[in-house]
Amino acid sequence: MEHLCEEFVFSCIAPRAQESHKGSYGHLLEVAGSRRYRGAAGLAAEGALRTGAGIVTLASVEPVLAAVAARLPECCLLPCRESEEGGIHAGEADNLSQALQKATVLLMGPGMGNTAHTQSLVRRLVGEARGTVVLDADGLNAAAALMAAGEPLPRPAGSLILTPHPGEMSRLTGLTMAEIAADPAGTAVRFAAKWGCTLVLKGHRTLIAAPDGRLWQNTTGNAGLSRGGSGDVLAGMVSGLAACGLPAPEAAACAVWLHGAAADRTAKRLGQYGMLPHDILADLGEIFAEHDR
Template sequence: MAHSTSAATQRIDEDWLRHHPLPQPGAGSDKESRGHVLVVGGSPQIPGAILLAATAALRAGAGKLVVATCEQVAPLLATALPEARVIALPQTADGALAVAGVDDLAELTGDIDALLVGPGMQHEATTVAFARRLLAATACPAVLDAYAMGAIPSASRPHTVVTPHAGEMAHLSGLSKDEVVQRPCEIATAAAEDWQATVVLKGAASWIAAPDHHAWLHVGGNAGLGVSGSGDVLAGGIVGLLARGLPPLHGSAWGVALHARAGELLAQRIGPLGYLAREIADALPQVMARYG
């Protein structure tokens, strides 16, 4: 499919990245200056998604990390991710995070610089209710992924990023997947305006749209990025960049660009297919170093 750009559209390419540099820590900076991230998600059946997202947030340069997950998963996650504080939240009988668990995060809501909700969470209705309640309790930039994106049409919350692929956008918008694939820029831009959020409509060509009608296009990466867990890494990378101070539109654009370039690096190192999502996260620092 050919992609054209309008007057209001920018292409996210090497020239764009050079003219919109990442913030660089000063000589005396510490973990506090690089931002405090809260990642909420996980379930007994999908415990790895939150591990991938949380790891990517740190790999993207965030300084402090708190992870909140269901009580069944928390001990395993604490062992797998020693860099994080891990909070065990109550879960329902079917493995979803209980909405009442938002209250257990009250002490953090004024202390975090960026929030990610959704990776690995099960049961859409419960996840949406949890995400809405948590968004209402926080004011920092937020990224919604997977089922948590269902909270955005009624959230009316500024500084929020949603990261759907075409199928998820179809579900959120009520359109068919074919419509989304055929009119990605128009649909992403309309959704961003309707939801007053930054929309990352991800794919081989990713459209990043802001509520002010700006639409940015990124084309790159490779087929190997289409692997289980890759979207969790992208969401984690974006929230890490938001914690470092990038606004939602720029943080989303950089997150997409770094994710794609990590895939390109791994294709050269390992092969075009078969590298793992965890390896995408691990490649982010090397890719960022090119632009330091």
């Protein structure tokens, strides 16, 4: 097991080429949000944009798009029909599949709602993706439900990154949270190898397991991240670095370190009780600036 460090992160993240354009840094399609959870999609979209993604298109229902457009004008919007639960209707699969053809990265899950509609969309879109796919939150819950019903973990043509907390990991594996806590490193490594994915097992010392057996442990971050929305920002950051061209394991590892390092600075400014997930993005920008990125 290796410990993540600043030198490793900025050896992976290169300065932006002067002769470049928005297409040089990928096109992220984010399928996220619902009437009940309107903030998650925006936090993830901003996390991706602040981590360098060239284009971010958010596909969601109108209440989510209205909220995001008001605070994040850089985000492109793809309106989707609303299901009876207030999430994205499974009948939007064809429209989303068409949008996916232009995307280099797909992020699914933040705030979508754990519904049959979400499961149907995850099953189809993940299977059709040609680039990197990041599954978070209800994207993970949908995958776990499909696996519990006897289906394999949905697979894209490209790389797959999963970002579970221990409860989501329990649903994905069938292990109890106590069993995961007893051997988090072994659990992460075995799952990543079995399913050929990069696994981000979130916690006090988040672990990143690559499908080739590499394992990193993160030591940045603090208890101020223990609130809703922190994981959405992280999912966006992972997706943003993947859009910039980092391989899936490095995108995940670098995002986790940066997320925690920025949060440590935020805690010094605002305190662990007073800080909010969106606050860390300003500190993230400072870290990039200090490294001429």
